[in-house]
Amino acid sequence: MRLLATTIIALRALRRNKLRSALTALGIIIGVGAVITMVSIGNGAKAQVEAQVASLGRNVITILPGSATTAGARGGQGSANTLTVDDALAIQREVSGAVAVSPELRQGAQVLGNGLNWRTSVHGVAPEFTAIRAWPLAEGRLFTDAELRSAAKVAVIGTTVAKQLFPDVDPLGQNIRINNVPFQVVGVLSPKGFNFFGQDQDDCVHLPYTSFMSRVFRWRNTVNNIIVEAPSAAAMPRLQQEIADLLQQRRGGREPDFTVRNQLELAQTATETSRTMTALLGAIAGVSLLVGGIGIMNIMLVSVTERTREIGIRLAIGAHDRDIRLQFLIEAMILSMIGGAIGVLGGIGLAQTLSNLNGWPVLVSTSSITLAVGFSAFVGVAFGFYPAHKAAKLDPIDALRFE
Amino acid sequence: MSPVVQLRDIRRTYRNGELEVHAVRGISLEIHAGEFIAIMGASGSGKSTLMNTLGCLDRPTSGSYLLDGVDVASLDREARADLRNQKLGFVFQGFNLLPRTSALENVELPMLYAQNRVSSTEMKRRAMAALGIVGLAQRADHLPSQLSGGQQQRVAIARALVNEPRLLLADEPTGNLDSKTSVEVMGVFQRLNEQGITIVMVTHELDIAQYCKRILVVRDGLVVRDEPVTGRLIAAEELKKLLGAEAAAQLTSAPFGAK
Ligand SMILES: Nc1ncnc2c1ncn2[C@@H]1O[C@H](COP(=O)(O)OP(=O)(O)O)[C@@H](O)[C@H]1O
Ligand SMILES: [Mg+2]
Numbered sequence: 001m002r003l004l005a006t007t008i009i010a011l012r013a014l015r016r017n018k019l020r021s022a023l024t025a026l027g028i029i030i031g032v033g034a035v036i037t038m039v040s041i042g043n044g045a046k047a048q049v050e051a052q053v054a055s056l057g058r059n060v061i062t063i064l065p066g067s068a069t070t071a072g073a074r075g076g077q078g079s080a081n082t083l084t085v086d087d088a089l090a091i092q093r094e095v096s097g098a099v100a101v102s103p104e105l106r107q108g109a110q111v112l113g114n115g116l117n118w119r120t121s122v123h124g125v126a127p128e129f130t131a132i133r134a135w136p137l138a139e140g141r142l143f144t145d146a147e148l149r150s151a152a153k154v155a156v157i158g159t160t161v162a163k164q165l166f167p168d169v170d171p172l173g174q175n176i177r178i179n180n181v182p183f184q185v186v187g188v189l190s191p192k193g194f195n196f197f198g199q200d201q202d203d204c205v206h207l208p209y210t211s212f213m214s215r216v217f218r219w220r221n222t223v224n225n226i227i228v229e230a231p232s233a234a235a236m237p238r239l240q241q242e243i244a245d246l247l248q249q250r251r252g253g254r255e256p257d258f259t260v261r262n263q264l265e266l267a268q269t270a271t272e273t274s275r276t277m278t279a280l281l282g283a284i285a286g287v288s289l290l291v292g293g294i295g296i297m298n299i300m301l302v303s304v305t306e307r308t309r310e311i312g313i314r315l316a317i318g319a320h321d322r323d324i325r326l327q328f329l330i331e332a333m334i335l336s337m338i339g340g341a342i343g344v345l346g347g348i349g350l351a352q353t354l355s356n357l358n359g360w361p362v363l364v365s366t367s368s369i370t371l372a373v374g375f376s377a378f379v380g381v382a383f384g385f386y387p388a389h390k391a392a393k394l395d396p397i398d399a400l401r402f403e
Numbered sequence: 404m405s406p407v408v409q410l411r412d413i414r415r416t417y418r419n420g421e422l423e424v425h426a427v428r429g430i431s432l433e434i435h436a437g438e439f440i441a442i443m444g445a446s447g448s449g450k451s452t453l454m455n456t457l458g459c460l461d462r463p464t465s466g467s468y469l470l471d472g473v474d475v476a477s478l479d480r481e482a483r484a485d486l487r488n489q490k491l492g493f494v495f496q497g498f499n500l501l502p503r504t505s506a507l508e509n510v511e512l513p514m515l516y517a518q519n520r521v522s523s524t525e526m527k528r529r530a531m532a533a534l535g536i537v538g539l540a541q542r543a544d545h546l547p548s549q550l551s552g553g554q555q556q557r558v559a560i561a562r563a564l565v566n567e568p569r570l571l572l573a574d575e576p577t578g579n580l581d582s583k584t585s586v587e588v589m590g591v592f593q594r595l596n597e598q599g600i601t602i603v604m605v606t607h608e609l610d611i612a613q614y615c616k617r618i619l620v621v622r623d624g625l626v627v628r629d630e631p632v633t634g635r636l637i638a639a640e641e642l643k644k645l646l647g648a649e650a651a652a653q654l655t656s657a658p659f660g661a662k
Contacts, residue, residue: 002515002516002520004520005515005516005520008515008523009515012504012508016501016502016503016504017503306502309499310501312499313499313500313501313512314512314516315484316458316460316487316493316499317487317488317493317512317513317516317562318484318485318486318487318488318489318513318516318517318566319484319516320480320481320484320516321480321481323516395460395461395462396460396461396487397455397460397461400460400495400499
């Protein structure tokens with residue numbers, strides 16, 4: 001093998017046809033870059049969804065009111081106010097497997113404090129909610145069971161509310177007014193970010209549900225939902241059944257007016273969604289790769305006429321078939337390597353830029369790089385090499401005459 | 404001394420579907436070292452087919468071809484490629500230079516495909532020497548598109564020379580050139596021939612053939628005449644005459660050009 005000489009020949013051929021070389025490399029750059037960008041974004045989104053699912057708390061069972069699973073034409077889920085604080089207390093008392101139970105009540109309200117005001121979502125909960133939701137405090141303390149029982153005027157606020165009302169003051173110990181009722185801020189929750197629906201989960205104020213019901217909003221007994229922590233994922237189905245049985249028992253012969261769901265189902269749905277998204281992005285990337293590949297193919301095929309005559313010249317002055325094949329292989333490999341490298345760097349750069357602009361997480365996967373570079377290299381080599389391989393087998397005079 | 408080329412009853416038939424074209428119909432020929440042959444004949448008489456056979460660019464349908472005593476038909480593709488590289492130099496009517504490639508790199512090409520490759524400095528030195536022989540050392544880094552037809556043909560000749568072939572073949576090397584440039588190219592061939600290179604060229608111009616030593620006339624795929632050149636022209640002298648005539652023409656036209 002005349003490897004060195006052939007490399008020189010290949011480099012000269014590439015330099016001689018700068019435009020063709022650049023266009024071929026461009027096809028590879030676009031294909032590789034698109035795949036890496038798309039797949040990185042898709043993977044990042046999936047990872048974010050998974051993180052959000054985890055941040056909802058592990059092994060959480062949620063009981064929602066209304067709309068029973070067996071019902072015919074009825075109001076949508078949550079349309080009835082059928083779930084009560086007593087249900088929550090009954091679960092806590094009688095379902096032994098429940099690690100922690102908290103009702104959740106929610107209502108929007110204007111909150112005043114530090115001479116500023118801010119509309120936010122006010123939540124009524126039991127102190128167990130931080131454990132169930134896996135949502136620790138950043139500073140201060142939680143309200144106590146005693147404060148829950150006495151419907152104390154204490155509040156734990158999210159970081160967004162803290163920023164809005166107390167931009168340059170430590171919120172701990174400050175007073176806020178909700179519906180004209182004064183509350184003392186005793187704790188600030190750690191930041192949790194946005195949920196699936198794009199809602200800012202840190203834009204909230206948490207009160208003891210007793211205070212929420214009796215002092216601020218005058219709710220009778222109903223709650224939005226009840227959350228229960230199970231000891232393990234394996235224990236969840238049995239616990240769900242026990243809860244459902246208990247609640248049904250409390251309702252006597254009436255049709256069930258509640259739904260018991262677990263976090264796993266939600267997690268599965270979310271993961272499913274993000275997987276679909278990744279597949280969609282992957283499909284778009286695949287199309288880009290295909291378009292890039294067709295670009296490479298076109299350039300290679302269009303240049304066959306000129307290159308066949310070139311091959312004829314080379315054969316006429318003594319090139320062996322394998323010199324020709326090696327030359328075209330080296331050319332295709334150099335273009336694939338350069339194009340692939342630029343495509344990888346460009347793809348990662350673009351993904352990073354998008355993530356910086358939009359705050360999306362980005363996960364560059366080696367498998368997408370391998371796939372994209374491999375495919376482009378294959379297309380480049382196949383379409384650069386195959387016509388050359390055929391032309392190299394011609395008699396020199398036939399290659400020279402090729403029209 | 405054994406001949407450089409020995410052709411025995413060479414035939415070449417082209418097949419285009421049903422149609423058979425007998426381009427060469429039994430040519431036998433001997434060419435000895437130091438000869439300078441012009442092949443003449445009408446268009447379509449089989450000159451190029453014969454040249455391509457001599458140049459191992461094409462294979463005859465039948466007949467035997469001994470080059471330096473070696474039967475070419477017994478060689479495989481690679482051995483024939485090496486033969487083209489080492490023993491044969493081919494100059495095409497259409498130049499067939501690599502486009503967008505400098506004269507120097509075009510001339511270096513046969514050395515890159517040589518079995519015994521020399522260093523790149525030596526390669527460059529030899530290529531420059533070959534360009535010097537054809538009087539183009541100053542144009543080494545010009546692209547073919549920056550050269551005139553005669554200069555391109557001289558680059559092609561330098562490329563054919565650079566591996567010091569036994570036999571230089573040229574198919575209508577002056578076919579695309581004006582008469583003065585043609586004489587210049589013939590001058591190059593005459594000098595090479597004097598240095599001992601055997602040359603076979605095709606031309607359909609009798610005055611060009613007069614620069615050679617032997618004329619073969621081909622008709623319908625057969626050699627119909629084979630005779631030495633009488634009254635041979637020397638390119639250097641003819642060129643001098645031409646330049647003189649040119650100068651005279653310029654003198655006579657001077658009053659119109661001058662103020
Ligand atoms: N590749 C080919 N296929 C078919 N016929 C050909 C081919 N090359 C040449 N011929 C025919 O062979 C004959 C001789 O051609 P050629 O050797 O090129 O003649 P010349 O060079 O004397 O003009 C012509 O009739 C030509 O048409
Ligand atoms: Mg011809």
